[in-house]
Amino acid sequence: MSASSGLLELGNGAFGKVFRVIETDGTECAIKCQTIDINTTDRDKNIIKREFEILTLCKNCPQIIGIIEMFYEDIGNKRHIYFKTLRMGCNLHQILKSDQVLTNDHIIRFFRQIVEAVKYLHSIGIVHRDLKPSNILVNSDCTTKLCDFGASTRIKKGTIFAEISLFPGDYVMVYCPERGIWKDAGIKGKNRDNTYTIQYYKSKKIEMNVTVDRIRYYQRYTTITHCSPEQYFLELEYVTGEKNDIYSLGVILASLYPIYLESETESEPQKWYRENLFPLNKSNEHMYTNMLIKMYGFENISTLIEDESRKEEIRINALAVEKLDVRNYILATKRVIPPIMMEIIVSSMEFKPELRPTVEQILTMVDSIT
Ligand SMILES: Nc1ncnc2c1ncn2[C@@H]1O[C@H](COP(=O)(O)OP(=O)(O)OP(=O)(O)O)[C@@H](O)[C@H]1O
Ligand SMILES: [Mg+2]
Secondary structure, X not given: OOXXXXXXXXXXXXXXXXXXXXXXXXXXXXXXXXXXXXXXXXXXXXXXXXXXXXXXXXXXXXXXXXXXXXXEEEEOOEEEEEEEEEOOOEEHHXXXXXXXXXXXXXXXXXXXXXXXXXXXXXXXXXXXXXXXXXXXXXXXXXXXXXXXXXXXXXXXXXOOOOOOOOOOOOEEXXXXXXXXXXXXXXXXXXXOOOOEEEEEOOOOOOEEEEOHHHEEOOOOOOOHHHOOHHXXXXXXXXXXXXXXXXXXXXXXXXXXXXXXXXXXXXXXXXXXXXXXXXXXXOOOHHHHHHHHHHHHHHHHHHOOOOOHHHHHHHHHHHHHOOOOOHHHHHHXXXXXXXXXXXXXXXXXXXXXXXXXXXXXXXXXXXXXXX
16 A cells, blocks of 8 residues: 555445545545454455455446455454545435435436446346445446445346345354354355355354254344345345345435425425435334334234244234335325336335336336436
């Protein structure tokens, strides 16, 4: 990094930080720095490797950030891994939090580019799994680029709803019969006999092949405010497919529309604000369960849950919520959304993944407006 200067923090994420650097020729880049323990197991290394591979695969898509260069340095027992990318102005979450007015044209322009990015990903068999406004980078000319492939994975193209589907790099819990406990582990790969090679998190050298019935409590990747019901309830069945991203696209699109407050007098300009479709803080999972019940009903939700004790807890919550469907839930948030965009949101947020449109179908709907 000696040839670069002008460090400025652009972002701060789960694994590390993102800095602006100014190259000796004056061009600005962004560097995402992720730090792992040199002695760590392959689990953390695999996550970073997977992100690098996906960024490399996407370098020809204009709506995806891509990667200019990757390098690392070892300091003590830490490995700092750097991804150098193009520097963008800000992220979409920051715009949504600002008081900048977004016209319908802006919304279409942003959304179309996000859809193009997802179309590219799905066409090469990648699901992003963490689509949300802070992972969409924006420049002042309104161009957007999708970033943060830390949760992404490669799937068989066209997978709507994979049965048990675990991917290299995924965090899991594995049952240890000798000790009668579940232990934190990472998936290294799938074998021909349908077993998975796993590596226990704290014991680097221990690798073993286990059958899927010993693998549980899969890590949820997507931020709860943007994840699909099947991703949210995935303790029991890990569900990864293209339709996870479609659901998140619906949530993002709804969140682009402002909420209007009623004016007290006619002369007063109408006040508005923007917020997530599910305005929760990360720790408030209970509230999210209630929102899902509101939209889809307890009966539907409970089909995703095998654990009887959780089902009972959720059934009790269900008694307290007043039922609404997705459309009414969105209308109740007092957003004014043009009919086609509303159709995109409602269909993308269908409870059953197979009923959600494909990304190509969403693009066709968006293009029918312009
Ligand atoms: N190329 C870039 N140009 C400008 N800002 C960037 C760039 N890449 C990332 N950022 C900023 O840094 C933030 C974090 O980046 P990113 O999402 O890739 O990291 P992360 O560690 O995976 O984050 P998190 O865990 O919070 O999702 C982004 O939301 C954005 O604000
Ligand atoms: Mg991020």
